[in-house]
Amino acid sequence: MGIRTGAQYIEGVKSRQPEVWLGGRKVTDVYNEDVFRQPIHEIANLYDIQNDPTYKDEITYLCEESGERYSHAFKVPKTYEDLKARSKLFEIWARATFGLMGRTPDFLNVTVTSMASNTWFLDQYNPEWSKNMINYYEYIRDHDLFLTHAIINPQNDRSKASHEQEEDFTHLGVVEERPDGIIVRGAKMLATLAPITDEVIIYSFPGFQPGDEKHAIAFALPIDTPGLRIICREPMQDGKRSVFDHPLASRYEEMDALLVFNDVFVPSDRIFINQNIEAANLLYPKTGIGQQPAHQSGVRGLIKLQFAAEVAARVADSIGVDGYLNVQTQLGELMQSVEAIRALLRVAEYEYETTSQGEVRPAGLPLETIRGMLPKLYPRAIEIIQTIGAGGLLMSPTGADFEHPELRADVEKYYVGREGISSQDRVQLFKLAWDLCGEAFGQRLLQYERYYSGDPLRRLGRFYAGFKRQNSFPLVDEALKGSRDLEGQPTI
Numbered sequence: 001m002g003i004r005t006g007a008q009y010i011e012g013v014k015s016r017q018p019e020v021w022l023g024g025r026k027v028t029d030v031y032n033e034d035v036f037r038q039p040i041h042e043i044a045n046l047y048d049i050q051n052d053p054t055y056k057d058e059i060t061y062l063c064e065e066s067g068e069r070y071s072h073a074f075k076v077p078k079t080y081e082d083l084k085a086r087s088k089l090f091e092i093w094a095r096a097t098f099g100l101m102g103r104t105p106d107f108l109n110v111t112v113t114s115m116a117s118n119t120w121f122l123d124q125y126n127p128e129w130s131k132n133m134i135n136y137y138e139y140i141r142d143h144d145l146f147l148t149h150a151i152i153n154p155q156n157d158r159s160k161a162s163h164e165q166e167e168d169f170t171h172l173g174v175v176e177e178r179p180d181g182i183i184v185r186g187a188k189m190l191a192t193l194a195p196i197t198d199e200v201i202i203y204s205f206p207g208f209q210p211g212d213e214k215h216a217i218a219f220a221l222p223i224d225t226p227g228l229r230i231i232c233r234e235p236m237q238d239g240k241r242s243v244f245d246h247p248l249a250s251r252y253e254e255m256d257a258l259l260v261f262n263d264v265f266v267p268s269d270r271i272f273i274n275q276n277i278e279a280a281n282l283l284y285p286k287t288g289i290g291q292q293p294a295h296q297s298g299v300r301g302l303i304k305l306q307f308a309a310e311v312a313a314r315v316a317d318s319i320g321v322d323g324y325l326n327v328q329t330q331l332g333e334l335m336q337s338v339e340a341i342r343a344l345l346r347v348a349e350y351e352y353e354t355t356s357q358g359e360v361r362p363a364g365l366p367l368e369t370i371r372g373m374l375p376k377l378y379p380r381a382i383e384i385i386q387t388i389g390a391g392g393l394l395m396s397p398t399g400a401d402f403e404h405p406e407l408r409a410d411v412e413k414y415y416v417g418r419e420g421i422s423s424q425d426r427v428q429l430f431k432l433a434w435d436l437c438g439e440a441f442g443q444r445l446l447q448y449e450r451y452y453s454g455d456p457l458r459r460l461g462r463f464y465a466g467f468k469r470q471n472s473f474p475l476v477d478e479a480l481k482g483s484r485d486l487e488g489q490p491t492i
């Protein structure tokens, strides 16, 4: 079939009946649920963009073998140009949501592409698993599917392994093996956008310990598989808030959910890892499934940071405070943050690595540096918007106030900005800024940037340890040589 349109994606959503729970209620019609309506349309827009002649040739490719057109997310990058083509896809899609939606279809599509182009890894354990992975990749590519994923065990007792949790099968695991598949029970988190996706893929960040065998699994299923329950967090919007009052929150909320598997059957051909701790723990570090989606996160994160920086600058300009040195230094800091991430991204792409399988990946060091820096730079950007907007962020009247004949004159007078900025312009800008830096919606966006790639603290610690393994800090040896005499003795 090849690339889908927005309408085809929506048809898919309407055709399914996943078991979705929202605020103590079972959702019977996902498409017509207020909270999901706008996000569904934002995702549909992305599918439409790939059919738009302005972008089509840039972000999709014609496969010679099948004669079909697929998204660049499904092309295994073999050259720098392939990597750049992917980067363009990430950028065009991220711009469409200002980088505020992180788990758009490209994220997991590149992950699965990466799994399928590294089946040497699964082959070591079971050739059936790698065959299943290749078939699954072709299936989602041919149908252009949208996946959610849950790779973290629920946050119960982090000081204990999965098999040591108070109750058995709190963490997802295999309860029964059958000739034609496995039955799984337990929970996994944190499946962003789950209710409006086509499929779910389960794998794990490393961390399984001896005794966790039954939990060490990877598989994929249709999102409406019987027994799979999607428990949504409390929505931050009701789906009815006005675009004037909440220009971002009313459009880009990504729902997050806990997935509960109530004895769900996984057919053999959808199993990628079955009860193998080593395979489950090494899948992430040994294949490209860290680096390739991190490329998407880097490009998207850059757009989001740039957006936040622009909002800060426009807020400052609109109230005439960007001539003050303290405000200028904060804005300058933000512009430099954006430049730093942009430069790292370019280095990651330009200094790409080629694996022994011929797959091209963005360079690890600059990519990991982005992962380390964004969880600090984005919260700082939000803090700067809060600092510059100050009390004004809390003062905005509503769209309804503008429309009320008794109030109109007041709101048009008392909310004006510097010369040339009308009351409505300023209020709209401040509402947008508040969605980003004050609303629960904005706090989630911040939490996303901190945690989407795992715990940033442990990541940074691992980064240093890995850096040390590969670097002997030779400059210090060079410098120390200078303080020794010709016989190598210290000069005092």
Ligand SMILES: Cc1cc2nc3c(=O)[nH]c(=O)nc-3n(C[C@H](O)[C@H](O)[C@H](O)COP(=O)(O)OP(=O)(O)OC[C@H]3O[C@@H](n4cnc5c(N)ncnc54)[C@H](O)[C@@H]3O)c2cc1C
Binding pocket: 103, 149, 150, 151, 152, 155, 158, 189, 190, 191, 192, 256, 444, 447, 448, 451, 452, 453, 454, 455, 457, 458
């Ligand atoms: C908005 C949002 C969307 C997300 N979307 C997805 C998604 O779509 N799919 C998905 O699979 N995941 C998703 N994630 C989950 C994300 O992968 C996890 O939040 C992340 O891996 C961190 O795990 P945790 O939240 O369980 O934190 P924990 O691991 O429980 O950490 C909690 C705290 O304890 C500390 N801590 C815990 N264990 C240790 C340890 N061993 N040593 C030292 N300190 C420790 C941490 O530093 C942290 O401060 C999302 C997260 C967020 C916030």
Ligand SMILES: O=C(O)Cc1ccc(O)c(O)c1
Binding pocket: 111, 149, 151, 289, 290, 291, 293, 294, 297, 371, 452, 453, 454
């Ligand atoms: O390591 C990375 O940054 C890539 C990544 C992040 C979060 C995920 O959930 C995931 O599957 C992959």
